[in-house]
Amino acid sequence: MPAATTLVEPVTVAGLPLSSPFVMAPMTRERSPHGVPTPEVAAYYRRRAENGVGLVITEGVLIGHRSAGHQSAVPRLTPGAAEAGWRRVTGEVHDAGGRIAAQLWHLGSRREPIDGYPAWTPRTMSGGDFDAVLRAYAESARVAVRAGFDAVEVHAAHGYLLDEFLWHVSNPTRARRLFPAEVIRAIRAEIPSCMPLIVRFSQFKERDHDARIAETPGELGMILEAFREAGADVLHASQRRFWEPTFAGSDLNLAGWARRLTGLPSITVGSVGLTRDFVSSGRMRELLERRQRGEYDLIALGRVLLGNPAWVRLVAAGRLDEIRDYHKSDEQRFS
Numbered sequence: 658m659p660a661a662t663t664l665v666e667p668v669t670v671a672g673l674p675l676s677s678p679f680v681m682a683p684m685t686r687e688r689s690p691h692g693v694p695t696p697e698v699a700a701y702y703r704r705r706a707e708n709g710v711g712l713v714i715t716e717g718v719l720i721g722h723r724s725a726g727h728q729s730a731v732p733r734l735t736p737g738a739a740e741a742g743w744r745r746v747t748g749e750v751h752d753a754g755g756r757i758a759a760q761l762w763h764l765g766s767r768r769e770p771i772d773g774y775p776a777w778t779p780r781t782m783s784g785g786d787f788d789a790v791l792r793a794y795a796e797s798a799r800v801a802v803r804a805g806f807d808a809v810e811v812h813a814a815h816g817y818l819l820d821e822f823l824w825h826v827s828n829p830t831r832a833r834r835l836f837p838a839e840v841i842r843a844i845r846a847e848i849p850s851c852m853p854l855i856v857r858f859s860q861f862k863e864r865d866h867d868a869r870i871a872e873t874p875g876e877l878g879m880i881l882e883a884f885r886e887a888g889a890d891v892l893h894a895s896q897r898r899f900w901e902p903t904f905a906g907s908d909l910n911l912a913g914w915a916r917r918l919t920g921l922p923s924i925t926v927g928s929v930g931l932t933r934d935f936v937s938s939g940r941m942r943e944l945l946e947r948r949q950r951g952e953y954d955l956i957a958l959g960r961v962l963l964g965n966p967a968w969v970r971l972v973a974a975g976r977l978d979e980i981r982d983y984h985k986s987d988e989q990r991f992s
Contacts, residue, residue: 664945664973665709670922670954671853671890673807675711676754678948679969682926682959683714683760683810683857685731688991692719692733694742699749701991705962706755709969712955713750714855714893717762717812718743722793725763734759734797740804747805758808758855759801761794761844765818766827787836790818791843798847809848810855813837813884814895816862823858823870823880834880838887845888855924856884857893860911866897874904878918885919892916892923893957899927900943912953926957930965931983936972963987 665677681702688698702713719726721735733739743759750757782790794811801809813819819837821827845854858881862868871877881892894911896903903911912925925947935941948956961968964987971979981987 664969668711668954671808672851673712673756673853675756675955677709677711677969678955679710679712680924680926680955680957681705681710681713681962682957683716683812684959684963685716686991687728687730689730689732689739689742691729691738692731692735693738694732694746696745697991698732698742699746702746702757703749703753703755704966704992706750706757707753708967709973710755710958710962712808713755713757714810714957715746715757715760717760718797719762719764720790720793720797722763722790724790725793727764734761734800734804736796736800740800743800743804743806747807751805756807758810758853759797759804759806760810760812760857761797761801762812763790763794763818765816765821787839791839794840795843795847798844802848802852806852808853808855808891809844810857810893811837811841811844811889812857813840814857814859816864816868820859820862820870824862824868825870826868834883838883841884841887841889853890854888855891855893856889857895858884858915859895860903861895861897874914874918877903877914881915881919881921885921889921891954892919892921894923894925894953896925896927899925899929900940901927909952910947913947916951916953922954924955924957925953926959929956929958930961930968930972933977933980933982936977936980960987963990966992 668675668678718732718734822833822836860869892915894915896911902908903914912923916923960983964981
């Protein structure tokens, strides 16, 4: 395995200097009453930044459209109290030496009328729906800039709104990449040219792990090239296991294909570090060696950071006995 000190070496991706190549993946926490992040939320993200995570990507933050989501404790990125709450979060992360990106989210047809939000029956978007949603994404991008975020990520994965357009089952047209690209373009127009715009995409859906938006590299390339042309700077390739090849005939994972097809920096993610044994196994060596040979640029950590805020620092120091194996109960932790 490469020397432990290389785990926390500074890197620059899409013009953004980071203290390490490790990223905190977005994970819904539901700790923001009425959509407003609290001081506890700020402290939660700060703990990861001060322990070696170079870039924190927030949990999915709902845009300001009434159809965007249903949980009242999921944060929003809208003017007023939510904006002030996020300004506190970004300040804490910056004080800890980290960088932070806001992930903009719309649940799409998975939205349910609960938690006090008005009933909303999912239906096919038409006419003015598209302009209204575009305006909501654009407004949230403006709020992200004012709140002090270093980057913006668009959630176009896992079966949510933008991914529904990409999947041939729910949008069986050759133009299925057009609206996601319009969203990217609308956000790009509202943020500084130097602010990285990240797009998260996946093959699988939360409710269908065998789903695929692309059966061939060429099909994936058409989708991702549309993202690049619309203004994406970084591609965050979500897959369940980073070591699994995406297409037959190559061992490249999804992030590797994203980088090869577009030339953009990419982030890999998928079952990294879920057990202590991962670090001493061949998987950790493979993870770092793939990055060293240029398959991807950054490595996202998800569930492992719930119970191990200091995972990067502890691994770099060789203090593996202080690392917890991931357990489902960690999803209820907020430390």
